[in-house]
Amino acid sequence: MSSEFSFTLLATDGGARLGEIATPHGIIRTPAFMPVGTAATVKAIYADQLAAAGTDIVLANTYHLMLRPGAERIARLGGLHSFMRWSGPILTDSGGFQVMSLAKLRKIDEAGVTFQSHIDGSTHQLGPERAVEIQCLLGSDIVMQLDECVALPAARAEVAGAVERSLVWAERSRRAFDEYRQLGLARPGQALFGIVQGGIEPELRRRSAGALVAMDFPGYAIGGLAVGETHAAMIETLALTAAMVPAGKPRYLMGVGTPVDLIEAVANGADMFDCVMPTRSGRHGQAFTWAGKVNLKNARHADDPAPLDPLSACPAARDYSRAYLHHLVKAEEFLGAMLLSWANVAFYQQLMAAMRAAIAAGRFAAWAAEVKACLGPTK
Amino acid sequence: MSSEFSFTLLATDGGARLGEIATPHGIIRTPAFMPVGTAATVKAIYADQLAAAGTDIVLANTYHLMLRPGAERIARLGGLHSFMRWSGPILTDSGGFQVMSLAKLRKIDEAGVTFQSHIDGSTHQLGPERAVEIQCLLGSDIVMQLDECVALPAARAEVAGAVERSLVWAERSRRAFDEYRQLGLARPGQALFGIVQGGIEPELRRRSAGALVAMDFPGYAIGGLAVGETHAAMIETLALTAAMVPAGKPRYLMGVGTPVDLIEAVANGADMFDCVMPTRSGRHGQAFTWAGKVNLKNARHADDPAPLDPLSACPAARDYSRAYLHHLVKAEEFLGAMLLSWANVAFYQQLMAAMRAAIAAGRFAAWAAEVKACLGPTK
Numbered sequence: 001m002s003s004e005f006s007f008t009l010l011a012t013d014g015g016a017r018l019g020e021i022a023t024p025h026g027i028i029r030t031p032a033f034m035p036v037g038t039a040a041t042v043k044a045i046y047a048d049q050l051a052a053a054g055t056d057i058v059l060a061n062t063y064h065l066m067l068r069p070g071a072e073r074i075a076r077l078g079g080l081h082s083f084m085r086w087s088g089p090i091l092t093d094s095g096g097f098q099v100m101s102l103a104k105l106r107k108i109d110e111a112g113v114t115f116q117s118h119i120d121g122s123t124h125q126l127g128p129e130r131a132v133e134i135q136c137l138l139g140s141d142i143v144m145q146l147d148e149c150v151a152l153p154a155a156r157a158e159v160a161g162a163v164e165r166s167l168v169w170a171e172r173s174r175r176a177f178d179e180y181r182q183l184g185l186a187r188p189g190q191a192l193f194g195i196v197q198g199g200i201e202p203e204l205r206r207r208s209a210g211a212l213v214a215m216d217f218p219g220y221a222i223g224g225l226a227v228g229e230t231h232a233a234m235i236e237t238l239a240l241t242a243a244m245v246p247a248g249k250p251r252y253l254m255g256v257g258t259p260v261d262l263i264e265a266v267a268n269g270a271d272m273f274d275c276v277m278p279t280r281s282g283r284h285g286q287a288f289t290w291a292g293k294v295n296l297k298n299a300r301h302a303d304d305p306a307p308l309d310p311l312s313a314c315p316a317a318r319d320y321s322r323a324y325l326h327h328l329v330k331a332e333e334f335l336g337a338m339l340l341s342w343a344n345v346a347f348y349q350q351l352m353a354a355m356r357a358a359i360a361a362g363r364f365a366a367w368a369a370e371v372k373a374c375l376g377p378t379k
Numbered sequence: 380m381s382s383e384f385s386f387t388l389l390a391t392d393g394g395a396r397l398g399e400i401a402t403p404h405g406i407i408r409t410p411a412f413m414p415v416g417t418a419a420t421v422k423a424i425y426a427d428q429l430a431a432a433g434t435d436i437v438l439a440n441t442y443h444l445m446l447r448p449g450a451e452r453i454a455r456l457g458g459l460h461s462f463m464r465w466s467g468p469i470l471t472d473s474g475g476f477q478v479m480s481l482a483k484l485r486k487i488d489e490a491g492v493t494f495q496s497h498i499d500g501s502t503h504q505l506g507p508e509r510a511v512e513i514q515c516l517l518g519s520d521i522v523m524q525l526d527e528c529v530a531l532p533a534a535r536a537e538v539a540g541a542v543e544r545s546l547v548w549a550e551r552s553r554r555a556f557d558e559y560r561q562l563g564l565a566r567p568g569q570a571l572f573g574i575v576q577g578g579i580e581p582e583l584r585r586r587s588a589g590a591l592v593a594m595d596f597p598g599y600a601i602g603g604l605a606v607g608e609t610h611a612a613m614i615e616t617l618a619l620t621a622a623m624v625p626a627g628k629p630r631y632l633m634g635v636g637t638p639v640d641l642i643e644a645v646a647n648g649a650d651m652f653d654c655v656m657p658t659r660s661g662r663h664g665q666a667f668t669w670a671g672k673v674n675l676k677n678a679r680h681a682d683d684p685a686p687l688d689p690l691s692a693c694p695a696a697r698d699y700s701r702a703y704l705h706h707l708v709k710a711e712e713f714l715g716a717m718l719l720s721w722a723n724v725a726f727y728q729q730l731m732a733a734m735r736a737a738i739a740a741g742r743f744a745a746w747a748a749e750v751k752a753c754l755g756p757t758k
Contacts (some may be wrong), residue, residue, distance in 0.1 A: 039706070040706065041712050041713075041714040043713050044713035044714070044717070045714075046717075064710075068706065068710060069705075069706040069709075076682065077682070077700065077702050077703075078684070083703055083706075302448065302452065303456070319464065320464065323462070324419070326448075327448045327462075328420060331443075333418055333422065334420075334423035334713065334716065334717070335420040335423070335425075
């Protein structure tokens with residue numbers, strides 16, 4: 001495998017971009033969807049199923065892994081790839097988002113975040129240097145800076161404060177990452193991404209993006225979206241923020257989203273996505289299909305011998321009747337969650353593959369219009 | 380596939396027997412272990428994993444399936460094999476055991492059992508004819524008669540009453556099965572087994588077995604064991620009951636057991652087994668190995684890079700570290716239950732394969748002594 005991180009822009013079609021990210025653990029075809037492997041497992045899915053479904057990269061959560069089983073332990077065991085038996089690229093988040101949404105009694109200051117574990121109440125600190133160190137211990141291919149993400153709506157001053165703090169942390173993250181590299185803790189080809197904050201305020205986004213671009217990160221995440229604003233505001237802010245970062249670097253829209261969100265975000269310049277939606281929905285009896293979302297709990301599926309999608313390459317979508325899936329969901333059987341999570345991740349990856357093909361063919365807008373009409377009220 | 384049911388006794392070694400049962404859905408190598416697929420799924424395991432692990436036949440529960448999704452529904456959908464995507468043989472129990480252990484407000488009389496569903500409280504009746512009809516609708520390869528199983532210890536009169544009622548039901552089951560055959564509802568090659576009851580009383584076992592043998596079933600189950608008696612009493616009763624049924628018919632010891640139970644039961648003439656132990660233990664963080672039972676919840680596994688069994692052909696036992704399994708179990712991740720259930724079923728099938736090889740080699744007793752010493756306190 002290459003030991004260099006690089007992004008190659010292969011084609012553009014309107015705002016949509018086709019590309020490839022090279023990492024130490026392989027190529028990521030963009031636009032890319034990253035299934036979320038919170039605790040070193042994408043819930044209810046085997047790693048080989050992820051790969052066969054077209055997954056190039058998975059995301060893992062620093063917050064969860066630092067608390068259990070611990071970053072140092074995973075490092076001693078050979079790193080996250082080996083621990084969870086996923087040989088492809090891994091992106092880890094910084095832990096900040098989940099500290100703020102899951103942990104208790106947190107205190108945020110310049111040093112970082114002090115919080116209590118949601119597992120056992122123990123107290124932990126997470127600063128920008130430690131967040132990078134943990135991710136280096138995990139051995140992820142893409143490391144995220146610690147940032148402060150403000151739920152919307154929020155007062156402008158609060159969003160502005162989070163922008164400034166995130167910029168300070170970005171600089172400290174980069175400095176720490178460079179040091180860890182010299183110490184051999186970060187390895188060649190690992191890349192640190194900066195995160196643009198600023199809510200839905202163009203001026204704050206400009207301030208954030210400008211300062212990060214001056215620091216010259218190998219990739220830029222667009223954070224602070226999908227946190228309470230409207231869909232239109234999200235897409236508008238994405239579009240203007242994407243234009244503020246260099247075309248030659250990948251853009252990662254964090255925490256998004258529905259199939260239609262992804263299509264519209266790709267149309268507006270996003271290259272990478274992560275979301276728990278396919279797996280969480282799968283555990284709750286919902287399936288994503290080209291004809292929209294299907295609720296398998298619904299009694300109308302009880303006698304339906306048809307699979308979710310007879311044309312799918314994914315066995316979970318192609319080979320099992322809706323009647324059986326309905327039964328498994330009603331009986332709360334493991335296999336229901338297993339099959340629907342698998343089918344949903346496969347659908348998301350088929351959606352990304354179709355987007356990549358449409359961009360390559362120069363017909364992304366027409367493709368998007370057709371597909372959005374089929375997806376219907378799925379959003 | 381053959382449309383005839385048959386049993387071929389290939390070798391004996393002391394009380395242990397090596398054989399093959401031919402069914403419409405393929406061959407069952409005996410001694411055979413049947414994983415339990417209660418609600419038309421062996422919990423947390425894909426059907427192809429079961430087959431690759433060496434499973435020839437699975438058991439499904441009539442009680443659960445009659446209540447949800449319903450036997451007529453499964454028949455309309457093409458039968459249980461197609462519904463659950465298991466192409467090998469299936470044995471269904473009669474439903475009686477679970478009516479008596481799971482349902483509420485039951486009434487037992489000559490007609491059968493009246494009970495309330497543990498799912499929604501609805502009232503149902505299950506008599507010997509309906510129990511056979513349901514199993515024919517499901518399309519199982521081996522159909523079990525409805526019987527009455529008494530938990531031990533119990534008064535002799537109660538056990539004797541259950542023997543007589545079970546014999547009446549056996550005769551009615553056989554008559555119903557013959558009628559369904561003439562009607563085409565039971566298909567060629569489907570086989571109905573009788574169930575010997577009688578607690579741990581030799582005289583009652585003799586009464587039960589004698590009457591059933593006179594009815595000439597293609598196979599005999601030994602029921603009413605593993606329900607409260609000692610291990611020694613179970614094995615002793617098994618041995619004497621096995622001697623009461625024809626050598627040319629398979630003997631199915633119901634609801635047993637631990638690895639050591641299986642070894643001792645094979646030594647005493649049993650050919651078939653079912654038990655939830657490998658899957659239930661897997662969901663509770665316990666693994667079966669050749670060195671005994673391993674509790675993955677235990678902190679001593681937290682840093683252990685070794686797999687459960689580096690020599691296993693099962694990926695779940697061979698490819699994942701105990702540290703990772705420990706983490707998954709502690710984090711209550713689906714994948715923990717998935718991997719341990721899979722590894723445990725694979726271990727049980729490896730145990731059966733080893734027993735078959737030892738019988739074929741004429742060294743079952745020596746093999747059993749060695750293996751029981753290794754398994755240690757697993758029981």
